[in-house]
Amino acid sequence: MIAKEPVRRLDPDKVVDSALALADVEGPASVTLRRLATQHSVTPMALYRHFKDKDDLLAALGDRLLADVVLPEPTDERWDLQLTKVLTAFVTALRAHPKLADLTLTRILASEAGLAMSERIMELLTEGGFSVDDAAEVGRQSVCSLISLVTTDPITREVTDPVAREDSLRMKRAALAALSPRKYPLITAAADTLICPTSTDRYYALGIELVVAGICGVLNKEQ
Numbered sequence: 001m002i003a004k005e006p007v008r009r010l011d012p013d014k015v016v017d018s019a020l021a022l023a024d025v026e027g028p029a030s031v032t033l034r035r036l037a038t039q040h041s042v043t044p045m046a047l048y049r050h051f052k053d054k055d056d057l058l059a060a061l062g063d064r065l066l067a068d069v070v071l072p073e074p075t076d077e078r079w080d081l082q083l084t085k086v087l088t089a090f091v092t093a094l095r096a097h098p099k100l101a102d103l104t105l106t107r108i109l110a111s112e113a114g115l116a117m118s119e120r121i122m123e124l125l126t127e128g129g130f131s132v133d134d135a136a137e138v139g140r141q142s143v144c145s146l147i148s149l150v151t152t153d154p155i156t157r158e159v160t161d162p163v164a165r166e167d168s169l170r171m172k173r174a175a176l177a178a179l180s181p182r183k184y185p186l187i188t189a190a191a192d193t194l195i196c197p198t199s200t201d202r203y204y205a206l207g208i209e210l211v212v213a214g215i216c217g218v219l220n221k222e223q
Helices: 012-026 033-039 044-048 054-067 079-095 098-104 112-128 132-151 162-177 185-189 191-195 200-222
Strands: none
Touching: 012 033, 012 054, 012 098, 033 044, 033 054, 054 079, 054 098, 054 112, 079 098, 079 112, 079 132, 079 200, 098 132, 112 132, 112 200, 132 200, 162 185, 162 191, 185 191
16 A cells, blocks of 8 residues: 655745745745745645735735834833834834835734834824824824835845946946036035945934934924
């Protein structure tokens, strides 16, 4: 009697791991259930037991990024300082997977981790003086701004191959450097910084600082 091969158990978390690794390199468009099925040596139907379609799988990727947000514990610090730390935690999680950052946008109010972050952001905004409705609006726009901050990172948008990336940056610098310094004195002087941030950490810190400063400015204007 021929022994039957054991049924391969498919771990959906490992499928998400594989999809995440693939999307980090090639982008979310490269993620297909058929391709992942091949990687895990199963039929596509095995994946459909866990993910109804590609959109469902991409939603799981968005949930994974939000689950990686490590919310800081509440402290006695001013509300805006605590908000800065919460938003920094969000950006830190997105920076690990910049090509997938926008997948979190539709999952923030649809996942447990996203809801926890949203509640904390609104809690801090209402503590600062916003009404509940204004906190919702300000919080939403702030989160959207930070997602854009990650997806438009000048380095992330460049090609991944180091040599090709440096060639691309060199061409862009040369194009700005070729402008008339009499007509565009500031642009030509800051050509390197305009093309590529002097520090990636500074790029993100400044982006978060501007968002929080904008929130405080709105609050001060309304009071």
